[in-house]
Amino acid sequence: MAGKFQKPFIFFSAAAVLMMITVCEADAQELNCSVTVNDRQISGASYDYISELPAALGSYINGFRWTGDSFEEHERIQCTIQVVLTGVDSNFNFTAEAVFSMRRPIYNSNQQSLTIVLNDNNWRFNYPRNKNLLHDDLQFDDLTSFIDFYMNVLLGYDYDTFSELGGTPFFNRALAIFELGQGTGAQGWGRSIGAQRNRFGLITDLTNPAYEEFRRAIYRYHRLGIDQFTIDADIARGQILTALEMIRENKRVTTNNYLFDLFFSAKYSEIVGLFAEGQRGIRNEAFNLLRETDPAHTSQYQRLQ
Numbered sequence: 001m002a003g004k005f006q007k008p009f010i011f012f013s014a015a016a017v018l019m020m021i022t023v024c025e026a027d028a029q030e031l032n033c034s035v036t037v038n039d040r041q042i043s044g045a046s047y048d049y050i051s052e053l054p055a056a057l058g059s060y061i062n063g064f065r066w067t068g069d070s071f072e073e074h075e076r077i078q079c080t081i082q083v084v085l086t087g088v089d090s091n092f093n094f095t096a097e098a099v100f101s102m103r104r105p106i107y108n109s110n111q112q113s114l115t116i117v118l119n120d121n122n123w124r125f126n127y128p129r130n131k132n133l134l135h136d137d138l139q140f141d142d143l144t145s146f147i148d149f150y151m152n153v154l155l156g157y158d159y160d161t162f163s164e165l166g167g168t169p170f171f172n173r174a175l176a177i178f179e180l181g182q183g184t185g186a187q188g189w190g191r192s193i194g195a196q197r198n199r200f201g202l203i204t205d206l207t208n209p210a211y212e213e214f215r216r217a218i219y220r221y222h223r224l225g226i227d228q229f230t231i232d233a234d235i236a237r238g239q240i241l242t243a244l245e246m247i248r249e250n251k252r253v254t255t256n257n258y259l260f261d262l263f264f265s266a267k268y269s270e271i272v273g274l275f276a277e278g279q280r281g282i283r284n285e286a287f288n289l290l291r292e293t294d295p296a297h298t299s300q301y302q303r304l305q
Contacts, residue, residue: 030069031151032076033061038084047088049129057081060133061147066155077158078103078112092128097121098146102154104161107227114266115222116157118150122188122198140180146188149177149199156206160215161222167215171206178203197258205259214259217246221267226274237278240271241286248293260293268297275304 035057039050061081079102087095098120103112125143133144152174156167178199181189192200205211221243229236251260264271268290275286287304290297 030066030071030077031061033079033081035081042085042088056133079154093126096123098123100150108230117266124187140184142186145177145181149174160218164216164219175203175207201258205256210254213246213250217243237282244289264294268300272300272303
């Protein structure tokens with residue numbers, strides 16, 4: 001896939017190149033998202049069509065070309081969206097909570113790494129029967145713009161794992177969507193004071209240069225660390241330790257912990273597994289660093305002692 005995994009250079013015959021050009025339109029889309037919707041809190045025959053929402057969202061997300069890169073089927077970004085509908089009014093305005101999670105493949109293995117889990121409990125959208133879901137970068141829609149915002153955030157996280165600050169274009173798109181929503185006064189799209197753990201806090205930090213060192217650490221952790229684990233585990237652990245040191249230093253000079261907490265919430269178990277078979281010295285070094293940087297999971301890190 002262009003712009004991500006750097007694969008060995010391969011010579012192709014002219015016929016093979018022609019064949020690749022011929023079938024380029026068959027390339028897979030970038031995202032392969034599984035969508036579930038819990039509608040147990042919604043009752044009434046007027047809302048029976050809500051059972052169509054998971055398929056509608058899946059088609060909207062997975063059938064759209066989000067980037068200019070070519071993806072093979074096995075390279076598609078795996079994500080899940082879990083939606084819980086919490087209420088609805090007579091005008092078909094639904095309230096909901098949503099959880100987004102994403103995994104990336106680990107190079108040269110059949111394993112995947114949980115990249116990020118994001119929660120949003122402040123979603124309100126209008127969804128009458130037979131509503132068509134359409135992509136429109138210039139027009140705000142409280143349903144599709146919410147999805148577009150988080151899909152771009154997920155893409156940004158994914159691309160950051162493959163190249164330094166590679167996710168910047170997607171985070172900037174998410175910021176533009178946020179500002180579009182803010183301009184409408186729609187619920188959940190306002191600016192908040194302080195370190196709020198919401199859309200505003202998330203995209204503000206992701207586009208803030210003060211957190212670029214954290215994002216560079218994300219690249220080092222994944223591309224130079226876990227992607228190299230099957231080649232040389234000791235070198236990979238060294239790169240991961242350097243990434244964790246970068247995160248510690250960035251955390252010391254910034255004010256909000258949201259991005260750091262999101263990282264460790266997704267990664268703490270993986271980190272323990274990566275260092276568990278390392279030499280005692282690097283295990284101790286990792287434990288001391290993690291205890292300081294991510295005290296919430298100290299009990300899990302005790303396994304490295």
